Amino acid sequence: MTLGSSAHKAVKDFLAEAEEITDQLGSELADLADRADSGDFNPDLLNSIFRGAHSLKGLAGMFGFSEISELSHNMENLLDWLRLGKLKLEPPVISVLFESHELLNSIIRSLADQKPDTHADGIAACVARINACLSPPEQQPEASPLLQLGLSERVLASLTEYEEHRLLDNYDRGRNIFRIHTSFDLTTFDVDLSLVSEKLKSCGEIISTLPSTDGTMDTSIDFDLLYGTTGEAEELEQLVENYSINIVLLGKKPLAEPETIPPEPNLSLPVVSPAEQTMAPPPASINPPPAPAGGDDSSSAKSMSRTVRVDIGKLDDLMNIVGELVLAHSSIASLATRMRNEGFSRMAIELGKSAKGLERKLTDLQKGVMEIRMIPVGQLYEKMSRIVRKISREQGKKVELKFHGAETELDKLIVEDISDPMMHIIRNAIDHGIEPPEQRLALGKDEKGTITIASYSKGNHVVIEVQDDGGGIDVQKIKTKALQKGLVHDVGTVSDKEALDFIFLPGFSTTDQISEVSGRGVGMDVVRNNITSISGMVDIETSQGAGTRFIITLPITLAIIKVLIISCAGRTYALPITSVLESLILHERDIKSVERKEVIQLRETTLPLLRLDAFFGIGRQERRPDEFYVVVVGVAEKRLGIVVDDLLGQQDIVIKSLGESFKKFRGISGAADLGDQRTILVLDVGGMIAEAMKSGT
Structure with missing residues (x-):
């Protein structure tokens, strides 16, 4: 349909x-x-x-x-x-x-x-x-214990089924049941009743709020509150000493053992059911809005909420428009420069000033649209919390989830794209990492395992860490499996760090049996691919017997970004400026070879190189120049030098997706229009680093 x-x-x-x-x-x-x-x-x-x-x-x-x-x-x-x-x-x-x-x-x-x-x-x-x-409960032939509280027939008849249950529950748990009679001035009773209720809720439960026939309706209105608490009457009197209150202890059920139930802050709201709304007005806000001018105290028709729900697609369209404006500004600024060089000085100066003003406003507009798209990663944490609780119950494991940095903000689309990889990492942590309670106790650990998710900003990136205190990853087992699969010929030449990268290969697993929890058609290779597709990177740190940490590094946004325009073998590309650390001019003699990989010595470290033309398999019409540029890029702690022919300047761009058919090409995150009828590829630094480290390009 x-x-x-x-x-x-x-x-x-x-x-x-x-x-x-x-x-x-x-x-x-x-x-x-x-x-x-x-x-x-x-x-x-x-x-x-x-x-x-x-x-x-x-x-x-x-x-x-x-x-x-x-x-x-x-x-x-x-x-x-x-x-x-x-x-x-x-x-x-x-x-x-x-x-x-x-x-x-x-x-x-x-x-x-x-x-x-x-x-x-x-x-x-x-x-x-x-x-x-929903089978019918067994009938209880004995008389209701509420009769022992001495409540009048009028009050018992006024209680709803829910209120009666809450009264019985408080009574059965040995709490003091009080009847609190209150009297308020007619002009302020709604605010006063709300304030008294809030104070009482701080150390107990208001079971019911009923209008009282005592008092005179001319100047005051009275209420009877049924109240359950572990506190005593003296404490309640001090709590509401500024109000006209009469407190009567109705009773409590004797307990065989001393009272151990702690007071419950903020246990319940004043219960005035819909059926009773004709009996008692609902409590009003503690701080009611002022009455409108002119004495009209009728309720306002304005909405209380100032939130507008906006489809993310509309924000994408708005961001694209902003991007087009940025490109138009670049053209205007370039035109002003050309006019100044050709002698149109006065007109060029005026046009240049206008371009500068436009640039400032565009920057503000761009920042505003970006802020609208940003959401706290805490929204993602809530989903992870449900997953942990559900799976840990299914697995018969006790797992505690801890959060840090929930206020860290990311682009809405990046948060959505990272959800599935995060979910799979957490499933793996519960299924393969956290040990069963009895095994943890035997190892001297707390029977309850811990998964900690932390996020924090690092430069122009956001880092999300998922750490468990389980058994860790058996690196030796990974090396053995890699040897069996023919991925290596001598495990002695493979470092622990390189071995951990094997788990991101398609179909690679050290688990003999695939479980229903983590083996649901998604491997760690898909996790890495999903993360690199949004220009992110994932690293692993593990300690045998102590746990594993996954470190995910993500760009804050993928919308409008500033890039460095580079050229290589007659082609033009864009590198996100957030990943660019520095640029160098080198000669062929500066390049060394270590284990068949090209490197250079950069200060105190060895920097691996990647020749862009070789990486993309671009044929050259001319021989490589003897002097070239190396753009040093980095994500997280990983560094790479990209060898290019020339640096053409910086520019703001809007990244456009290339569609599903281009997803298999590593090292490309999208395309962009430069505003002069040219479309160039935007390089994915995270994917290039991962590919270079794996293949030694």
């Missing part, structure tokens, strides 16, 4: 909103599973997950996506039983919730990719598992 433009836009809007909801659901489900292990979780978290499933159900129903609506509806039922205490949060239930979330993600992704519907069987199986969890 072909969608009209309006229908297509509606579907895109739905997918954007649905992705936000499912991302949030995934993070909250992971938090819920972690807290369930400790036997204690925040009921607000469960409520938030329930609301997310409910919102997704309504959104999908509105747009006619019945599969998503059906699955999220059943998920909502399961979550509702958990909220009401009809179901315990146990591993089988958590597993069903994760399965439902993963299936929702899969359906939404299929819609985004416009793939045919193939999820009917999966949905039916998932719904069956949900229904199996």
